[in-house]
Amino acid sequence: MTTRLNKYIAETGFCSRREADRLIAARRVTVNGQPAGTGAVVGGDDQVQVDGQPLRLRSARAGKRKHVYIALNKPVGITCTTESSVKGNIVDFVGHQERIFPVGRLDKESEGLILLTSNGDIVNQILRAENRHEKEYLVAVNKPVTDEFLRGMARGVRVHGQMTLPCRVGKIAKFGFRITLTQGLNRQIRLMAAAFEYRVTQLRRVRIDNIKLGALKPGQWRNLSEQELRGLLPQQQEW
Known part of the structure; x- marks a missing residue:
């Protein structure tokens, strides 16, 4: 049984199918040691590498799981x-x-x-909401992070007509901070920062609970x- 190469790469979890197409076009993917072309297909015994790194197809389910x-x-x-x-x-x-x-x-x-x-x-x-699952983010803003800003964010801000719950906030750089929420309001961090006239320039979630x-x-x-x-x-x- 054969599979399109871009689908094979995506199913290993290395990257998305769209990114796989870009890697193939850039001649960074080899099949059995030879650069692969767009539209290539692979079988179960073929060896696929990206930048020399071997890829292994993983099962969609771990063990005997019913779900993904x-x-x-x-x-x-x-x-x-x-x-x-x-x-x-x-x-x-x-x-x-x-x-x-x-x-x-x-x-x-x-x-x-x-x-x-x-x-x-x-x-x-x-x-x-009542399960209070923690979500942790690293955030960059357009102005220096001050103690006053951190205290205000931690206390809570009115967003979408309601006060946000108290949260943990800490400075990690002149223009960056870490924040841990137990809520998931739409665009919550951006709106909270905007209440103190800060604009978020980068936001990355790094943890959901464990x-x-x-x-x-x-x-x-x-x-x-x-x-x-x-x-x-x-x-x-x-x-």
């Missing part, structure tokens, strides 16, 4: 929607062989960790481990 659970490093410009009519939608970007959808959202101009799954039953558990972005490069994804799933949803009995 993956962590993606979403690049800037990708929209967290399942609408196929939206150019750059996250489902087409990942190009997974299973029908998956994002858990929550990450703004188009933001990047970093987002979870996707084929299990609709767990989405409400993860997103339910799941960390780690070494995933933009566009790469990986299956969640059993330990990560148990930590995220300790009451769930079946995956």
Whole structure:
């Protein structure tokens, strides 16, 4: 059985199918030691490498799981929607062989960790506000970060007609800070910063509860481990 090369690369989690097309066009992909061309197909015994790094096809499901659970490093410009009519939608970007959808959202101009799954039953558990799942972000802004700004952000800001919950905020650079939220209001961090006349220039989510972005490069994804799933949803009995 053969598979299109770009689909094969995407299913290893190395990058999206679109990025795979770019790598192939740039002659950075080899099959059995030879540069691959656009439209190439591969079989189970073929050896695929990107920049000399061997790729291994991974199962869509870990063990005997009923569903898919993956962590993606979403690049800037990708929209967290399942609408196929939206150019750059996250489902087409990942190009997974299973029908998956994002858990929550990450703004188009933001990047970093987002979870996707084929299990609709767990989405409400993860997103339910009272469960207080932590989400950690690294943020760059257009003005020096001050103690007053950090205190104000930590106390809470009126966004969408309601006060945001208290949160943890810390300075990491002259123009950067780290913030940990237990809410997921639309464009929350950008609007909170704007209340103090700061403009967010870069925003990257690096953690959702016990799941960390780690070494995933933009566009790469990986299956969640059993330990990560148990930590995220300790009451769930079946995956």
